[in-house]
Amino acid sequence: MSSWGKYKPNESGKNSWSQEDAFEKLTTFCAYQDRCPWEIRRKLYEKGIKDEAAEKIIAELVEEEFVNEERYARAFARGKFRLKKWGRNRIRMELKMREISEELIRKGLTEIDAEEYYDTLLSQTEKKWETTRESDSFKKKYKVTQYLMNKGFEMDLVKEVIEGLISDQSQ
Missing domain, CATH: 1.10.10 (Arc Repressor Mutant, subunit A)
Structure with a gap:
């Protein structure tokens, strides 16, 4: 049985x-x-x-406290960020799909430290940049941007990190 x-x-x-x-x-x-x-x-x-x-x-x-949506949203955000390296947008979308309220999604996202978030984005960008085989720099930038956007990172941060990476490499 x-x-x-x-x-x-x-x-x-x-x-x-x-x-x-x-x-x-x-x-x-x-x-x-x-x-x-x-x-x-x-x-x-x-x-x-x-x-x-x-x-x-x-x-x-x-x-009976076996189910608590706020506790769930916080644990989900922490776990998906730390283990899967997801960005805030992806985490938000996944929580919405699970019918978690916008207020609880916001509380869950507070579990992600801003500095750790930026460092994770930077390391993910560097790793993807190194592994992307593309001679055309415009296409390479596009591919890396798409990858990071799919992981749920915000466009303005992705752009900032990629521009910083490119300018560091050209010096």
Whole structure:
């Protein structure tokens, strides 16, 4: 028997949970790593629990402090910045996709130190600049800019860092 306990297949052929088992299983799911209601809703839907029943379970998880959207937004921003080297725009977009409010997104982004952010952008720019094989400097600049924009860094900062890098190399 798997660690998820007793299963019964639902209409999609996937294993489903009873409502009684769901809360217990989700406390473990949430204790392992911070989760947001959107992720819990997806997990419940996957296991055959929808609508009012799902919302009731989520409310109970929030009440018991297993789910806290501010804590989630802060942990998400810290983790994605430090581990994946994402910029603020990418983090904001991902949190919006997870239905986190703009106010909580702003609080989450305060977890990113401005100096560390700039240093990370600088090191990512230098690394990408070195690994980009392009003889045309305009095309190389474009490719590096696109890469950094896709990682979620702000255009004005990207431009500033690339210009600084180019002027340092030409001296």
